[in-house]
Amino acid sequence: xxxxxxxxxxxxxxxxxxxxxxxxxxxxxxxxxxxxxxxxxxxxxxxxxxxxxxxxxxxxxxxxxxxxxxxxxxxxxxxxxxxxxxxxxxxxxxxxxxxxxxxxxxxxxxxx
Amino acid sequence: xxxxxxxxxxxxxxxxxxxxxxxxxxxxxxxxxxxxxxxxxxxxxxxxxxxxxxxxxxxxxxxxxxxxxxxxxxxxxxxxxxxxxx
Numbered sequence: 001x002x003x004x005x006x007x008x009x010x011x012x013x014x015x016x017x018x019x020x021x022x023x024x025x026x027x028x029x030x031x032x033x034x035x036x037x038x039x040x041x042x043x044x045x046x047x048x049x050x051x052x053x054x055x056x057x058x059x060x061x062x063x064x065x066x067x068x069x070x071x072x073x074x075x076x077x078x079x080x081x082x083x084x085x086x087x088x089x090x091x092x093x094x095x096x097x098x099x100x101x102x103x104x105x106x107x108x109x110x111x112x
Numbered sequence: 113x114x115x116x117x118x119x120x121x122x123x124x125x126x127x128x129x130x131x132x133x134x135x136x137x138x139x140x141x142x143x144x145x146x147x148x149x150x151x152x153x154x155x156x157x158x159x160x161x162x163x164x165x166x167x168x169x170x171x172x173x174x175x176x177x178x179x180x181x182x183x184x185x186x187x188x189x190x191x192x193x194x195x196x197x198x
Contacts, residue, residue, distance in 0.1 A: 022146070026122035029142060035135055042142045053149050057156055069164040070152070073171060077148065080175035084141055087179065091186050092134040 011059035018052030025049055035097055039089055046081040050074070120146040133185055137178065144174035 021044055028041025054074045061067045120143050127139025148167045155163025 022149070023118055025142075026118060026120075029139065030122040030125055035132060035138075038135065038138060042138055045142060046145055050145060050149055054152065057152055060156060061161065066161045066164060069161075069168065073148065073152065073164065073168050076168070076171045077145065080171060081141075081145060084175055084178045084182075085138075087182055088134055088138055088141070091182055092132070095134075095186070097132065097134070 007059055011056045014052050014059065015056035018049050018054075018056060021045065021052060022049035035092055036089065039085055043082070043085055046085065047078065050077055050081075117150070120150070137181055137185070140181075141174065141178045144170070144177070148174070 025041045025043075025045030025048075028044065029038050032038050032041055051074060054070050054077075058067050058070045061070065124139060124143050127136045127143065130136045130139055148170050151163050151167040151170060155161050155167075
């Protein structure tokens with residue numbers, strides 16, 4: 001009984017952390033000024049947010065087939081989402097977009 | 113679940129008003145990932161974890177769809193090969 005409630009509390013903590021990371025990444029995707037920095041925001045939600053939320057659901061499910069399905073979803077998500085992010089970044093770089101960070105930092109801080 | 117919905121709305125907002133095409137693709141891709149999470153959490157909340165099969169299929173659809181749209185935007189046709197003429 002007491003053991004189960006510990007698992008429940010851990011599951012809720014992990015779920016809330018995942019939701020927090022999702023919202024942080026969403027705000028980053030919406031607010032950051034540059035395309036390549038927006039990629040960074042998307043990377044946060046795709047790996048940490050999704051990973052923590054699925055791990056919290058795994059703690060809720062226990063040792064059943066559902067956990068195996070959640071593990072499959074997590075593995076495939078962690079394989080495909082950095083691949084697609086990398087492909088988007090490479091396509092944008094090939095099409096002539098420049099990251100805007102370097103020039104501003106150099107002129108502001110004297111090449112620091 | 114509300115957090116996932118808020119994140120989906122933010123991603124779709126970026127997809128609607130993104131200045132370049134790649135911003136839109138990124139926003140749609142992230143909204144697809146959030147849809148996977150939304151299906152999983154909704155299945156647990158309603159007590160029907162069979163929804164996870166749909167989520168598993170949605171991961172594949174999201175990835176293949178993003179790749180197809182990206183290739184179409186970059187090359188103009190889907191049957192482009194890497195060894196072809198440019």
